């Protein structure tokens with residue numbers, strides 16, 4: 001076991017069987033997390049990149065079985081932010097020092113190319129980087145968003161188990177999702193993908209394949225979090241993912257893709273009050289604090305237990321800086337372009 005961890009740390013390559021062995025065993029977990037932490041330090045350093053997250057619409061035309069925003073969930077108070085409000089939030093975040101804004105939403109066609117161009121250009125003019133997380137769009141749209149100034153795009157593959165994917169995402173097509181990732185690469189976005197850990201029916205074998213998929217497509221950023229059952233979805237009775245397993249998938253991902261950006265996801269925090277800090281010490285180097293305001297914030301519920309800070313955004317940031325310095329880390333004052341992306345463009 002320890003040999004596998006050493007091999008991963010030295011060569012950044014593992015076979016599927018070796019990954020499964022690591023995932024299966026609860027021995028040497030500490031060694032795995034420490035190896036991932038060393039690799040993070042060696043390749044991307046001690047700086048932590050903050051991304052200001054704006055959840056600008058919870059309206060979604062898709063019906064993913066796991067997600068609280070799915071169109072059949074009638075219990076959601078739906079909202080959409082206007083362009084001016086999004087730009088105002090982005091402006092405030094940039095004043096606080098955020099160098100990247102992440103715009104996330106359901107798949108909401110109201111935001112057509114024209115509207116999104118306005119938003120992207122407006123944020124671009126603030127001098128910050130822009131990440132989109134708005135789901136699947138046509139190649140042409142991805143091209144236009146890029147031209148308008150979008151730098152990065154997140155679209156998780158969710159699971160590489162094709163049969164499971166189609167079961168969980170009715171009306172969606174796995175091949176199209178992969179095609180989206182290819183199109184994003186074509187227009188030279190920093191490409192982010194990722195998966196949920198602990199989906200009903202998901203095997204360790206398929207989790208190992210997820211990690212190898214991240215490597216195969218040459219992702220620049222990977223978001224990994226536990227699946228958390230949402231009481232307002234068809235998966236309400238399911239067991240949900242385990243914190244440690246999600247952490248292991250994250251740590252192995254860091255070992256195999258050493259220079260990517262890897263967020264300590266909010267879902268990790270939902271399962272463990274210290275989850276994001278543990279993740280930051282097991283391979284992660286990014287945090288995405290929410291910079292939205294207003295009561296609609298609590299209506300963006302992909303899963304229950306989402307931590308909502310009770311302090312103002314500036315205090316939150318200062319507290320975070322203090323806590324980070326306690327673990328020998330600091331908030332980066334740069335845009336935090338993925339080093340994997342820079343390497344590929346060199």
Ligand code: SAH
Pocket residue numbers: 066067068104105106107133134135136154155156158195196225226227228229230267302303
């Ligand atoms: N609509 C866009 C972006 C918003 S959803 C999209 O689907 O790409 C962002 C991510 O939330 C999804 O990719 C999924 O991995 C995660 N998510 C949704 N429901 C979840 C749940 N119940 N538990 C954990 N993560 C969830």
Ligand code: SF4
Pocket residue numbers: 060061062063064067068069070071105106107135
């Ligand atoms: Fe919509 Fe994304 Fe939720 Fe699926 S995961 S229902 S696409 S918001």
